Amino acid sequence: RREQYRNKTDGGPLPAASPAAGAHARPIEGRTAEHQERDLLRILLQYGALAMPGTDTVAQRVAMFVINALAIDGIEFETPLYHKFFHAYMSVFLEEADGTLQTDRCAQRLLAHSDPDINHLAADLLSVRDEVSGNWKKRHGIRVPGEADMLHDAVTGSIQALRFKRVKTMAREALERVKTAQGEEEVTEWMQKKQALDNALATLGKKKGIVIVE
Numbered sequence: 001r002r003e004q005y006r007n008k009t010d011g012g013p014l015p016a017a018s019p020a021a022g023a024h025a026r027p028i029e030g031r032t033a034e035h036q037e038r039d040l041l042r043i044l045l046q047y048g049a050l051a052m053p054g055t056d057t058v059a060q061r062v063a064m065f066v067i068n069a070l071a072i073d074g075i076e077f078e079t080p081l082y083h084k085f086f087h088a089y090m091s092v093f094l095e096e097a098d099g100t101l102q103t104d105r106c107a108q109r110l111l112a113h114s115d116p117d118i119n120h121l122a123a124d125l126l127s128v129r130d131e132v133s134g135n136w137k138k139r140h141g142i143r144v145p146g147e148a149d150m151l152h153d154a155v156t157g158s159i160q161a162l163r164f165k166r167v168k169t170m171a172r173e174a175l176e177r178v179k180t181a182q183g184e185e186e187v188t189e190w191m192q193k194k195q196a197l198d199n200a201l202a203t204l205g206k207k208k209g210i211v212i213v214e
Contacts, residue, residue, distance in 0.1 A: 033169070036162040037082045040066065042125045043158050044089055045107055049096075053152040062155055063093050069159050075166060081117055085110075088118050164204045171197035 048063035067090065070076075077083040092109045110122040174194040181187040 032078055033162055033165040034079045034082070036158070036165045037077050037079050038125075040158045040162055041082055041085055041089070041121075043155055044086075045110070045122060045125045047151060047155070048089070048093060048106060050151065052155065061093075062151065063089075065155060066159065073163060075162065081121060084115075085118055085121050088113060088115070160204060164201070167197055167200050167204060171201060 044063055044066060048061065048066075050062050052060045052062045052065040077086050088110065089106070092106050096105055096109075107122065107126060111119050111126070113119045113122065171194060174190055174197055177190040178187060178194060181190050
């Protein structure tokens with residue numbers, strides 16, 4: 001199943017960070033994936049309970065597709081609020097999955113969450129609507145295909161954007177490590193890691209629908 005997923009996204013997991021890098025890693029101003037994380041949470045909240053188009057698993061939910069994709073790459077939400085919200089969403093989703101799962105039900109529970117950070121963010125994420133489609137239908141009688149009509153592309157595109165941003169940040173950090181490395185062996189090690197990350201960026205950059213907001 002894991003290999004099937006990789007073949008349908010970008011051909012493999014993110015390059016692994018070394019223990020040394022992880023021990024000293026911290027968010028760098030202007031390099032966080034806040035925008036990409038927020039967009040993925042919005043998609044989860046609005047479409048998480050819907051069937052994910054184009055998957056081998058019968059009636060696989062969008063939420064499980066996203067959760068599995070992030071788990072394969074070892075991606076965690078770095079923005080503290082989004083990290084907290086994602087885990088709150090997962091808790092609600094898994095509880096609701098035992099019954100008749102509905103996107104609206106998950107949203108209602110998060111809107112009524114006891115943590116004000118969670119319920120306020122849920123309200124913000126749900127306020128994002130496809131106004132262009134609605135306006136065109138009202139003014140011209142033309143229905144413009146919205147995000148829900150292209151759900152597979154919307155979900156995979158959001159995941160890819162987060163992956164790209166994360167790898168881009170890792171590549172920048174690797175370059176800084178090259179500059180501050182002590183000794184030829186350490187320099188070579190970080191140069192090799194930087195090259196691997198650059199290769200991953202080149203692969204991810206070829207995918208359509210990736211928009212990176214600095």
